[in-house]
Amino acid sequence: MKKKSTSSRRQFLQNSLKAGALLPFLGAAHLSLGKESLSADFISEKKPLHPLKILILGGTSFLGPHQIAYALGRGHSISTFTRGKTEPTVHKKLFKKVEQLVGDRNNDLEALKNRKWDAVIDNSGREVKWTKDTAELLKDHVDLYLYTSSTGVYYPYWGKDIREDTKLVTETPAGTEGEEKFEYDYGVMKANSEAEVRKAFGKDRSIIVRPTYMVGPADRLDRFIYWPVRLKRGGKVMVPGKADDPVQYIDVRDVAEFMIRQIEQRAAGDYNAVGPASAQGMHAFIHAAHAAFSSPLELVAIDDYEFLKKQHVHYIVPWIMPEGKNAGSALVSNARAIAQGLTFRPLARTVWDIDEWWHSDAVSEERRQKLLAGPEALMGREAEILAAWG
Numbered sequence: 001m002k003k004k005s006t007s008s009r010r011q012f013l014q015n016s017l018k019a020g021a022l023l024p025f026l027g028a029a030h031l032s033l034g035k036e037s038l039s040a041d042f043i044s045e046k047k048p049l050h051p052l053k054i055l056i057l058g059g060t061s062f063l064g065p066h067q068i069a070y071a072l073g074r075g076h077s078i079s080t081f082t083r084g085k086t087e088p089t090v091h092k093k094l095f096k097k098v099e100q101l102v103g104d105r106n107n108d109l110e111a112l113k114n115r116k117w118d119a120v121i122d123n124s125g126r127e128v129k130w131t132k133d134t135a136e137l138l139k140d141h142v143d144l145y146l147y148t149s150s151t152g153v154y155y156p157y158w159g160k161d162i163r164e165d166t167k168l169v170t171e172t173p174a175g176t177e178g179e180e181k182f183e184y185d186y187g188v189m190k191a192n193s194e195a196e197v198r199k200a201f202g203k204d205r206s207i208i209v210r211p212t213y214m215v216g217p218a219d220r221l222d223r224f225i226y227w228p229v230r231l232k233r234g235g236k237v238m239v240p241g242k243a244d245d246p247v248q249y250i251d252v253r254d255v256a257e258f259m260i261r262q263i264e265q266r267a268a269g270d271y272n273a274v275g276p277a278s279a280q281g282m283h284a285f286i287h288a289a290h291a292a293f294s295s296p297l298e299l300v301a302i303d304d305y306e307f308l309k310k311q312h313v314h315y316i317v318p319w320i321m322p323e324g325k326n327a328g329s330a331l332v333s334n335a336r337a338i339a340q341g342l343t344f345r346p347l348a349r350t351v352w353d354i355d356e357w358w359h360s361d362a363v364s365e366e367r368r369q370k371l372l373a374g375p376e377a378l379m380g381r382e383a384e385i386l387a388a389w390g
């Protein structure tokens, strides 16, 4: 791959922004309307790109299938590396066009040896050692290493505008327990994994993308889905938090597409992949998400944090109670990524697509029922909480 001059591209971007600061947003809306991956179809019809060979460590769960769909649409070829256990639930047919390598990041990297790729995307990095081993193994055979990190590297979230150069969490304080320990451990694992990538590939060949909560079709976690399901049903809806409590989230497809374009542009560096485009409060989020549906809605705002704590409502992603170590969890800056080309689908599009996927064969009836009324289902307790609120 030929290295592009970053300074001239930066200058070009700065001039474009001066000429019309709204262009990136207009562009995002244009590209997002209509069917999924309109941008990919557009590009592949015109065939303007040089094809790349991309290896995805992972690729079959949530983020991976969307990366594959977009990359294939732009003329690239894909190899995946997994244990062969997780089956994709979306874009299944596309996997016929993918080279599927089998191994295990714990102890079997044979399939990756003596091969060459233009770029590797490390989605499945769950242990620092896994990333250290693959970065070491691939550094002389692959040009770029893109590591899928997380905004969790900023935990605890103290800032009000958390930028990429914020000091990252590199160890879990002794004596930390429970939920807090989980948050620390995850952030530390991601931050130390990032460091291993930079150590092996150097800053010029490392792309670090830090997504916030990713939402969209194929999600394996039942957290954001609360809102599409609940808002579609309509009626009296519990809305936790204050109207302006900040929320952040991003459509998984926007992350996938941004990553592929960063590889195409050889745009080394660290990027927070965070939406929406500009600051959003909880109530604005609810209304924008509900725009996907036409159900009558009566919102009941529960803005008393103490009451919510008593009811064990600390978060319904993207709303996280903005207190203590989570005060700035939805105040992560996306300025650098937007300047570098991160675009956003409209929220109603995302919610609509999630609803379609949730009611498709990709999701089991058992999973749907569990969300509505399972033993831990918040939705099942909503009426009770509203009654207690009065």
Ligand SMILES: NC(=O)c1ccc[n+]([C@@H]2O[C@H](COP(=O)([O-])OP(=O)(O)OC[C@H]3O[C@@H](n4cnc5c(N)ncnc54)[C@H](OP(=O)(O)O)[C@@H]3O)[C@@H](O)[C@H]2O)c1
Pocket: 057, 058, 059, 060, 061, 062, 063, 064, 065, 081, 082, 083, 084, 085, 086, 087, 103, 104, 105, 106, 122, 123, 124, 125, 126, 148, 149, 150, 151, 210, 211, 212, 213, 214, 215
């Ligand atoms: N979800 C969010 O909101 C969020 C937010 C920020 C960051 N992230 C990060 O985003 C990344 C995306 O995860 P994803 O699940 O969507 O990625 P994915 O690439 O779609 O799937 C993960 C893959 O890892 C493979 N895998 C698991 N254990 C393995 C092993 N021992 N050896 C080899 N392969 C293994 C799985 O296949 P097999 O089971 O077949 O091996 C699966 O293909 C993660 O790093 C996560 O930390 C997520």
